[in-house]
Amino acid sequence: MNPAASMTFELFTVGILLIVGFIFAAMPRLTRPSLYFAVTVNPSFRDSAEGRRALTRYRTTVIAGTVVCTVLALLLRPGVHPFDEAGLLLMLVGISLTAFLAARRMVLPSSQEPTAQRDAELVGRRRRLPGGVALQSLPFALLAAVAGLVLLRWGDIPARFPIHWGMNGQPNGWADRTVVGVFGPLLTGVVVCSLLLVVAWAITRWSRRPAATGPLAERGARFQQLMLWVLLAAELFLAAVTGWVALLPCLPSHDPEMTAAVISVLTLVGVAAVVVVLVRAGQGGSRLATSRVADGAAEESLGDRSADHFWKGGLFYVNPDDPALFVEKRFGIGYTLNFGNLWAWAILFLVIVVPVVIGVLL
Amino acid sequence: MYIVCRQQTMVATTPILRIDLSSQVPVYRQIASGLRILLVGGGLPAGSRLPTTRELAMDLGVHRNTVAEAYRILADEGWLELRRRHGATVLDRRRPASGPEARARWVRRLEGLVAEGLAEGQSVEALASALEAACDALREDRRLAEEA
Numbered sequence: 001m002n003p004a005a006s007m008t009f010e011l012f013t014v015g016i017l018l019i020v021g022f023i024f025a026a027m028p029r030l031t032r033p034s035l036y037f038a039v040t041v042n043p044s045f046r047d048s049a050e051g052r053r054a055l056t057r058y059r060t061t062v063i064a065g066t067v068v069c070t071v072l073a074l075l076l077r078p079g080v081h082p083f084d085e086a087g088l089l090l091m092l093v094g095i096s097l098t099a100f101l102a103a104r105r106m107v108l109p110s111s112q113e114p115t116a117q118r119d120a121e122l123v124g125r126r127r128r129l130p131g132g133v134a135l136q137s138l139p140f141a142l143l144a145a146v147a148g149l150v151l152l153r154w155g156d157i158p159a160r161f162p163i164h165w166g167m168n169g170q171p172n173g174w175a176d177r178t179v180v181g182v183f184g185p186l187l188t189g190v191v192v193c194s195l196l197l198v199v200a201w202a203i204t205r206w207s208r209r210p211a212a213t214g215p216l217a218e219r220g221a222r223f224q225q226l227m228l229w230v231l232l233a234a235e236l237f238l239a240a241v242t243g244w245v246a247l248l249p250c251l252p253s254h255d256p257e258m259t260a261a262v263i264s265v266l267t268l269v270g271v272a273a274v275v276v277v278l279v280r281a282g283q284g285g286s287r288l289a290t291s292r293v294a295d296g297a298a299e300e301s302l303g304d305r306s307a308d309h310f311w312k313g314g315l316f317y318v319n320p321d322d323p324a325l326f327v328e329k330r331f332g333i334g335y336t337l338n339f340g341n342l343w344a345w346a347i348l349f350l351v352i353v354v355p356v357v358i359g360v361l362l
Numbered sequence: 363m364y365i366v367c368r369q370q371t372m373v374a375t376t377p378i379l380r381i382d383l384s385s386q387v388p389v390y391r392q393i394a395s396g397l398r399i400l401l402v403g404g405g406l407p408a409g410s411r412l413p414t415t416r417e418l419a420m421d422l423g424v425h426r427n428t429v430a431e432a433y434r435i436l437a438d439e440g441w442l443e444l445r446r447r448h449g450a451t452v453l454d455r456r457r458p459a460s461g462p463e464a465r466a467r468w469v470r471r472l473e474g475l476v477a478e479g480l481a482e483g484q485s486v487e488a489l490a491s492a493l494e495a496a497c498d499a500l501r502e503d504r505r506l507a508e509e510a
Contacts, residue, residue, distance in 0.1 A: 116384035120421035122377040122400070122412055208420045212378050305423035324420040 008261035013073045013085045015268045017092055019275055021066030024096035025059050027331060028103070031283040032304070037104040038314025038330035039111045040303035050110065058103040065095030097315075100331060104314045114303030119212040127204045127221070129197075130228050136200075139193045139232075139239035143186050146243035150182060153250040157182060161249040182249065188358050189242030193235040195351050200231045202347070203335055206325035210284055210304060220328075223285030227334055230274055237270055278333040304328055310340075377405045381422060389424055393432035401441050401452065403500045404507025408454035414447065 028036065033043035036051060037058075045051045069092040076084050129136050150157075157177050163185060164173025175181030203224065210220040241263060248259065281288055284304070306327065310319040317327050320340035325347075329336045337344035377400050381392040400406045412418070415433060419426040433450050436442045442450040460468075479489045 117380065117382050118422045118424075119378050119380045120413070120418055122379055122397075122406065122418075123410060206416075206420070208423065212376075212421065321425045322420070322423070323416045323426045 008264060010074070012264040012268055013088070014070055016085075016089060016271070017066060017070050017073055019268075019272060020089065020092055021062060021069075021096075023275060023279075024062045024092075024100075025066075026279060027333075028055050028058065030279060030287065030333065031331065032286040034302045035283070035304060035330050037100065037107045038308075038311055039104060039107045040114050040308055041107065041110050041112055042302070045107075045110055050106070054103040054106040057106070058099045061099035061102075062096045065092050065099075069095075100315075101313060108308075111308050112302055114305060114307060115301035117301065118305060120209070121212045127224065129200055129204060130225060130232060135232065136197060139235040140190065142236070142239045143189050143193070143243055146246050147183060147186050150186075150246055150250060154182075157249040163245060177249075183246065184358075185242045185246040188355065189239050189246075191358055192238050192242075192355050195354065196231050196235045196238075199347065199351070200228050203228065203326050206323075207335060208305060208322075208324040208327055210328065211301065216301065219285035219288045222288055223281055223328075226277065226281055226285070230277065233270075233274070237266075281333065283330075283333050284328045304330065379418070379422075381424075383424075389422075390428045390431040390435070393418075393422075393429060394435045397432065397436055398439075398441070399500070401436070401455075403503030405503060406452045407507065408452050410452040411448070412442070412450040412452070414449040417449070 028046070033046065034040060036046045037054065041051075046055070069088045073085065073088050076088075131138075154177075159177050160174055161177070161181075162171030162173065163175045163181070164171065175184060207224065209217065211217040244259075244263075279287075304327070306317065306319065306322070310317055310322075311330055312318055314331055315336075317330075317336055317338050318340040319338055322338055322340065324338055325341050325343055326335040327338055328334075337347060339345070379393065379396045379400075381389055381396065383389065385392065387395075397406070397412075406412070412433075413421075415426050415429040419429045422429070433442060433444055437444050437450070440455045441453060443453050444450050476486075476489055480486070
């Protein structure tokens with residue numbers, strides 16, 4: 001294996017583990033003050049002795065888990081067993097979630113009811129996708145342009161060519177020079193980008209606003225726009241990657257190991273950039289500065305308008321009576337589905353199963 | 363005591379509906395009352411489209427049927443036109459002529475409200491002052507709405 005590519009993969013694995021470990025360690029302080037380990041509490045609780053004790057135990061476990069997984073990643077030979085890398089990541093996530101559940105149990109006795117006062121805008125509720133139709137169609141335009149280019153260079157495509165590479169940079173998936181074989185990656189790109197677009201649109205239509213007025217409303221609106229921009233960036237990245245994979249058969253002289261290494265580095269950089277943006281925003285935009293001075297009652301209402309008992313394990317929101325399809329995560333940055341709503345399962349099925357099925361079929 | 367929360371005036375800003383889940387007043391009545399205050403005060407002019415029951419229920423964190431019941435009450439009173447999947451549209455409702463029976467009904471309700479307030483320790487003067495302030499505020503909202 002190319003030594004440069006080998007080192008790149010190793011750095012990629014270690015980088016992902018460190019990023020994930022950092023996110024888990026930082027998460028409790030990136031949440032709204034009134035949501036601590038997914039429990040509704042008084043905003044001053046997290047600075048109390050009990051709150052700090054829960055945080056210390058949690059972070060100690062997460063940091064220890066990150067160190068162990070990173071050392072294992074460095075000891076393993078990268079690329080020989082690609083599932084080792086995925087296994088280490090799963091192990092780190094498992095350790096962190098276990099620590100989270102333990103911390104949550106410590107915090108639960110201090111839980112409070114969410115604020116009973118609610119407000120809602122009566123007009124002008126709809127939010128638009130960022131950039132409008134022009135920007136939202138850019139990923140698809142990119143894929144269409146690549147399709148045109150591939151069509152023009154059809155004669156340069158060999159009879160059989162690789163379309164999937166393992167973590168070691170070696171091809172492990174092949175296709176024939178057929179319409180399905182050549183345009184399969186582009187089709188995958190179109191499907192995945194379409195799913196992300198549907199999710200973005202659904203967030204604008206079927207997610208709850210944290211407030212109608214005040215700094216909380218302003219942060220919520222800005223955070224939602226930020227998440228929509230992140231989704232658009234993900235679509236553009238995926239369109240670029242699948243477009244590049246579709247172009248590769250037309251470029252027989254390329255180095256597949258370096259190509260895979262470059263994509264890995266770009267993925268790592270992209271993930272790191274998204275992490276920085278989301279950490280700066282905080283859960284629900286709780287760390288975003290507002291243009292308005294806090295107006296007392298609307299500044300920090302307790303909780304997120306949902307009772308703690310609807311949050312199973314603090315991570316999964318299940319409320320069949322809540323019409324919201326997306327709600328802000330309580331632990332994590334972004335949105336999660338309301339699994340009490342049947343449409344949530346439909347979306348989950350589409351987002352997970354459809355790309356897998358396409359990948360298998362192609 | 364049933365406390366009427368005066369909704370934010372809306373001539374130059376977006377109308378806001380506020381409810382209190384800890385109140386003993388059923389939520390659907392709070393929603394209907396809050397909307398009625400805005401409708402009477404001119405905060406929601408004829409032709410305005412209210413959110414769908416789903417959207418409003420989502421933002422308030424209540425069941426969709428709760429909002430639907432409030433909309434139905436106002437539709438029965440002639441304030442709203444309800445269309446499936448399009449939310450509710452504010453109608454140009456002419457002020458109905460108030461006969462002696464309607465006035466008597468309203469006075470009985472007011473007496474009940476006043477009795478509740480007195481039972482909770484409010485003074486007659488405070489209740490009268492609050493009623494006068496609420497009427498002044500509505501009057502002012504309507505004046506601003508007509509000027510806008």
